[in-house]
Amino acid sequence: MNIHEHQAKAVLKSFGAPVADGYAVFSVDEAAEAAAKLPGPLWVVKSQIHAGGRGKGKFKEADAGEKGGVRLAFSPEEVYENVKAMLGKTLVTHQTGPEGKQVNRIYIEDGADIATELYCSLLVNRETGQPAFVVSTEGGMDIEDVAESTPEKILTINIDPTQGVTEADCEELCKALKLEGTAKEDGFKLFPILYKAFTEKDMSMLEINPLIVMEDQHLRVLDAKVSFDGNALFRHPDIMELRDTTEEDEKEIEASEWDLAYISLDGNIGCMVNGAGLAMATMDIIKLYGAEPANFCDVGGGASKEKVAAAFKIIMKDPNVEGILVNIFGGIMKCDVIAEGVIAAVKETNLSVPLVVRLEGTNVEKGKEIIANSGLNVIPADDLDDAAKKITDAVKK
C-alpha cells in the first residue's frame, strides 16, 4: 500500500526525522489559511498523488499553467493561485502513465534553502536478504538519468538485521553521501531513525529524494515516498487509516474486498487462475505465445462460486481485455464449482470476448460437462500449453 508524501513525512516525523512544517489542503478555501500558518518567505505547493516525478510533470488542462506539480510561491497569494490552478486537475508524470492522476489534495510546505540534493532510500535487498540503504550524492529530479548513465554513483549499503544500523554503517553512509561536520552529525541521527521507521512499520520501500543539506548544513527530508508490505498491514491500523482508495486501481480495490489477489497489468489476455505459482506459469506461457497478460489473478484455494464470478467480472472491467484464459487446478477447489461460477459470470456479463477454460483435478469430468452443456461459446483446453495456444490464437483473429 502506498501513501501520500505529507502522510509519509508525518510518519517519519513521529520517529524523529527532520521534516519541514506543512499543511495538506483539500479545497481552495483552505489554501490561504494554511499559507498564513507558515512563516515564508518561500512556500512550496506540492500536488499529492501516489506517483513520483511531480516536479517535472505536466498538467493536462491548459488552465493549470505550464509549470509542473511542485511549485514555489513567494507570497500567500501565490500559494492560493497555485492551489487553485492545480487542484482537481490531471497531472501526468513519468510514473503515472499517459492517463495521469487527478490531484485531489495539495501539500503546502515551508520552503527550504537547499545547498545539495541527495538520494537516500531503504528497501529489502533480495540478493542478500537484508534491508539496505541505497544512496547517491546525485539526488533530485534526475535520479532516473543517474541510474541509467552513471550507475556507479548509486551505492548500496546492506544492514545486518541482527545489529541494526551501526556506527560503522553510519560512517559508510556519510562517506558515500559526502556528509561532513553538522551534516554528518545529523546523518548519524537520521539513518538509524529511517531504519527504525522502515522496520517497525513494515515498509517495503522508503525513498527520500531529495534528502537535502540546507544552507545551514542541517539535513532535511524534502520528499518522501513510502510503500508498506500489504501482508503486514493488519499490524498497523494507524497506517491502514492513511489509505487513499481514490489513488488505487478500482479493480484492485474490488478484488481486495473479495480477498482476491489481483494485479492490473498492461496486456490483452485476462487470466483467472488458482495459486500464485500456476498464475505465474500461466502468465509466462501467454508471453511465450506472443501475447501479454492483462492481469495477475489468483482466486485462491477454496473459492466459492460467487468469488469466481466476482473475479470474472473484475477481469472483464478492463477494457484492454481481448480474451480470457481460465486455468484452474482443482485441489481443494472443485472443478464443477469453478465451472458453475464461470458460467454464471459469463451469463451476467454478456461476455463478448473469446474464453478458454482449462480445468484439471477434482471433479474435472463434472466441470467439463457443465461447460460443454452450458450452450455458451467456451473453448475447452486440455493442458496449459493447449490453453495458451488457443487463447493467443483466438485474440489474433
Ligand code: ADP
Ligand atoms: P517529485 O520528486 O515528485 O518531483 P519533490 O518533492 O522531490 O517532488 O520536489 C521536486 C523538487 O522541488 C525537489 O527536488 C526540490 O528541488 C524542490 N522542493 C520540494 N520541496 C521543497 C521545499 N520544501 N523547499 C524547497 N524546495 C523544494
Ligand code: MG
Ligand atoms: Mg522527489
